[in-house]
Amino acid sequence: MTTKPQSSYNFRSSWKPASKFREHLSVDVPIDDAPIQHSRFSAESSPPSFRTASAATMNDSHPGSKVRDIEAQSQRSGFRNRLTHRFTNLFFDLRVLGKEPEIVPIQPPQLPDWPPLKVEDKLVRCACEQRHERNRKRIRIWLIILIIVLLFLFFNTVFLNVRVVRLSSAPPGPLATSITSTNSSSSPNTLSVDAQQCISQYTLDAPASPSSYPCSSCLPVLQSVPSGLSSTDPSDMQQVLNAIQFCGLKGIFDDSDSTAQTALHNQGWLNDTRFCAWNSVTCDGAGRVSSLQLTFPSVPSLFPSELVALTGLQSLSVIGNNAMPAGSLPSSFTNLTLLTTLHLESTALTALPDNLFSSLNKVTTLALIDNAQMGNTLPSSVTQLSLQSLVINGQSLNNPFPSFASSASLQSSLQLLDLSSTNLTASIPASITSFTALKELHLSSDNIQSPLPSSLPQSLQLLTLANNSGLSGTLSGCPSTLQSCSVTGTAVQVGSGCGVCTTSGSG
Known part of the structure; x- marks a missing residue:
C-alpha cells in the first residue's frame, strides 16, 4: 500500500503583496510540534500570564521558531526587525502627510466653577416650634419655683421641729402657778421658759387651731414679760404682743353665746391668728388693737376680763340688743388708759364705776344711749375729763x-x-x-x-x-x-x- 506524499505549502512563494507599498507584515509560523493554546475563556485554559507572547518572547521560549519576513522571504535578526519597523512607520507618516486630519470630536466648553453659595447658617423655625420652646421654658421656670417652695417648706419644718423639741425638753410644770419661780430662776433680761413655751404654742399651734390656744394660762405669763428686754429677739417681743392682743379678743369670743360666736366667725374671728384682718377690729402701726366696734349679734354676753389685754385700745363701741352685754364693767377696765372714745348703746350694763374716768382720763367722747339698767347718775369722775362730746340719750x-x-x-x-x-x-x-x-x-x-x-x-x-x-x-x-x-x-x-x-x- 503506497502512501501519497503530502504536498508542502510554501507560504513565501504563494503570497504576493496586494499593494505597491511594502508594509511591515510579519507572521510567526509555529513549528509543527508547538503546543496549541486554548481559548482564554475556556474552562481548560490556564490563567493568563502577566505578559502576552510577542515576537521576542516567543523567540526566547521557542528556540526552534524563526522570525520570517514574508516579503523579503528571508530571516531577519531582532535588531534588523526593529530598524525595519521604524522605517515602516516613517514611510506611513509620509504617506498620510497630505491627508486631512482626523476629525476631533467637539469638546464640551470649559465652564467656570460656580462660586460658593453664601447662605447664612440660620435655622428657620416654624411658629409651632417657637411655641413649644416657650412652653418648655415656662415649664422649667415653674419647676424651679416649685423646687424652691418645697425646699423652703422642708427647711422651715425642720427648724420648727427642732425648736419644738428643744422647748419640750424643758422641765414641765403648770404655767399659771410657776410664773414667780420661773421668772426668779431666769435672767431678768431674757424670756422665761413659760413665756417661750407660750410663744411657741402661739406661733406653731394657734394658726392651725386658734380656739385651742391656752389664753387662760398664757395671758398672765405674757403680761408679766417686761416691755423692754435688751437681750430678747425683737421678733419674740412682737409675738408676745400679738399673743396678748389675740387673747384679749379671744376672751370676747369665749364670753359670747352661740349666735354671737357664729356671727363673729362669719366676720373672720378665730379663723386664724391674723386678728388685725378681722371685721370690727382696727390695728395701729405697731400691731396693737386700736379700735373695736361690736354690733349685735356680734356682742358678748358679758364684758370679759381679758378685754384689758387690749392696752392699745383707743376707741370702743358696743351696740347691743338691750339684753346683752349685761352685768358690769370688769374692775380691770380702768387699765385701758389710752381710751379716747367710749360708746355704749342698748346694753344691759349696770351703773358705771364712780372712779372709772379717774384712770380713763384721755376720754374725749362719751356716748351713753338707751342703757336702761345704767341708772340715772353719771360717775363723778366725768367732771375730770376734757370732754369734747357728751351724749346721753x-x-x-x-x-x-x-x-x-x-x-x-x-x-x-x-x-x-x-x-x-x-x-x-x-x-x-x-x-x-x-x-x-x-x-x-x-x-x-x-x-x-x-x-x-x-x-x-x-x-x-x-x-x-x-x-x-x-x-x-x-x-x-x-x-x-x-x-x-x-x-x-x-x-x-x-x-x-x-x-x-x-x-x-x-x-
Missing part, C-alpha cells in the same frame, strides 16, 4: 348742770352736749355762758323748765329745745354764730336776735 338722768358748772375742764373743752330724751327735770343755768367752746346744745324731749337764761354761749351754732311742754318765756341773747334753733312744742317766744329759731306757731 334714752336713759334717765339726774340734773348734771351743777356738777358741770364746777368743772373747769368741761367749760373749756365741751363742744357738744346732748341730753335729749333723758327725762331731765331742770332749768338751763345762767352759767351755761361759761362753756366757751360749746357749739351744739340739744335738750329736746325732756322736762326743761323756766326760766331761760338771759344769754347763751357766744360760740353756739345749734340749739334744740323742742318738745319741752313746760318751757315758757322769751328766748333772747342769741349769739350771731347761731345757725339753727328749734323751740317747737314749747311756749317759748323768740326775742330780738333769735330770728333763726323756729316755734310752734311759725310752721
Whole structure:
C-alpha cells in the first residue's frame, strides 16, 4: 500500500503583496510540534500570564521558531526587525502627510466653577416650634419655683421641729402657778421658759387651731414679760404682743353665746391668728388693737376680763340688743388708759364705776344711749375729763348742770352736749355762758323748765329745745354764730336776735 506524499505549502512563494507599498507584515509560523493554546475563556485554559507572547518572547521560549519576513522571504535578526519597523512607520507618516486630519470630536466648553453659595447658617423655625420652646421654658421656670417652695417648706419644718423639741425638753410644770419661780430662776433680761413655751404654742399651734390656744394660762405669763428686754429677739417681743392682743379678743369670743360666736366667725374671728384682718377690729402701726366696734349679734354676753389685754385700745363701741352685754364693767377696765372714745348703746350694763374716768382720763367722747339698767347718775369722775362730746340719750338722768358748772375742764373743752330724751327735770343755768367752746346744745324731749337764761354761749351754732311742754318765756341773747334753733312744742317766744329759731306757731 503506497502512501501519497503530502504536498508542502510554501507560504513565501504563494503570497504576493496586494499593494505597491511594502508594509511591515510579519507572521510567526509555529513549528509543527508547538503546543496549541486554548481559548482564554475556556474552562481548560490556564490563567493568563502577566505578559502576552510577542515576537521576542516567543523567540526566547521557542528556540526552534524563526522570525520570517514574508516579503523579503528571508530571516531577519531582532535588531534588523526593529530598524525595519521604524522605517515602516516613517514611510506611513509620509504617506498620510497630505491627508486631512482626523476629525476631533467637539469638546464640551470649559465652564467656570460656580462660586460658593453664601447662605447664612440660620435655622428657620416654624411658629409651632417657637411655641413649644416657650412652653418648655415656662415649664422649667415653674419647676424651679416649685423646687424652691418645697425646699423652703422642708427647711422651715425642720427648724420648727427642732425648736419644738428643744422647748419640750424643758422641765414641765403648770404655767399659771410657776410664773414667780420661773421668772426668779431666769435672767431678768431674757424670756422665761413659760413665756417661750407660750410663744411657741402661739406661733406653731394657734394658726392651725386658734380656739385651742391656752389664753387662760398664757395671758398672765405674757403680761408679766417686761416691755423692754435688751437681750430678747425683737421678733419674740412682737409675738408676745400679738399673743396678748389675740387673747384679749379671744376672751370676747369665749364670753359670747352661740349666735354671737357664729356671727363673729362669719366676720373672720378665730379663723386664724391674723386678728388685725378681722371685721370690727382696727390695728395701729405697731400691731396693737386700736379700735373695736361690736354690733349685735356680734356682742358678748358679758364684758370679759381679758378685754384689758387690749392696752392699745383707743376707741370702743358696743351696740347691743338691750339684753346683752349685761352685768358690769370688769374692775380691770380702768387699765385701758389710752381710751379716747367710749360708746355704749342698748346694753344691759349696770351703773358705771364712780372712779372709772379717774384712770380713763384721755376720754374725749362719751356716748351713753338707751342703757336702761345704767341708772340715772353719771360717775363723778366725768367732771375730770376734757370732754369734747357728751351724749346721753334714752336713759334717765339726774340734773348734771351743777356738777358741770364746777368743772373747769368741761367749760373749756365741751363742744357738744346732748341730753335729749333723758327725762331731765331742770332749768338751763345762767352759767351755761361759761362753756366757751360749746357749739351744739340739744335738750329736746325732756322736762326743761323756766326760766331761760338771759344769754347763751357766744360760740353756739345749734340749739334744740323742742318738745319741752313746760318751757315758757322769751328766748333772747342769741349769739350771731347761731345757725339753727328749734323751740317747737314749747311756749317759748323768740326775742330780738333769735330770728333763726323756729316755734310752734311759725310752721
